[in-house]
Amino acid sequence: MEPGNFSDFPASWWTWCSALSCPTRESFMPYMLSFIYIFIFLISMIANTVVVWMNIQAKTTGYDRHYYILNLAIMDLWVVLTIPVWVVSPVQHNQWPMGELTCKVTHLIFSINFFGSIFFLICTSVDHYLSITYFTSTSSHRKKIVCCILCVLVWLLAFCVSVPDTYYLKSITSASNNETYCWSFYPEHSIKKWLIMELVSVVLGFTIPFYIIGVFYLMFTRAIMVSGDQEKHSS
Secondary structure, rough: OOOHHHHHHOHHHHHHHHOOOOOHHHHHHHHHHHHHHHHHHHHHHHHHHHHHHHHHHHOOOOOHHHHHHHHHHHHHHHHHHHHHHHHHHHHHHOOOOOOOHHHHHHHHHHHHHHHHHHHHHHHHHHHHHHHHHHOOOOOOOHHHHHHHHHHHHEEEHHHHHHHHHOOEEEEEEEOOOOEEEEEEEHHHHHHHHHHHHHHHHHHHHHHHHHHHHHHHHHHHHHHHHHHHHHHHHHH
């Protein structure tokens, strides 16, 4: 029998396989995805829990930037806790049997994590630069207060940016096959709102952060190089 030529297979084999309902690729993939989700859940829970614990311990040190890392880990833990919910969907052939509230909440948590992580990366890049240029003599207590205020503002901003898109999420049941899905549903008169929200998401989630992070890390690198040159000249 030539490779890839299944016409020479015994007819009895096909009869036997059909009788036992041999799994196809389509029926196997949902369970494979669920296994991957569970694996990610376990690894992420352990890793982020360790990060949270280490950064809580870092409060006893003079390292203030751990506040941003701590909040990043907490955001990741939020998303990780929703993974068991996402495991159900592939097994149900991408249907959403868990209701509209769960649909909205899981998406909201994911969206807050997405925007919040980006905003905290901005805070980290700006803090890197300012800590070696302008705030070298600032007291540690004042730095902690500023960091805490920024963390609260980031959470609020991420929440506000995430709410509009979450509002339009619906648990929709198809009339043709009676299957339920978690989809974004925009009324016809709200298409312009959807376009504006998508544009805002791209601008806040990519364009502005990309330039801010890039510029401040370039400035940070330049400041490090200038500082190194000054030390060489002074020595």
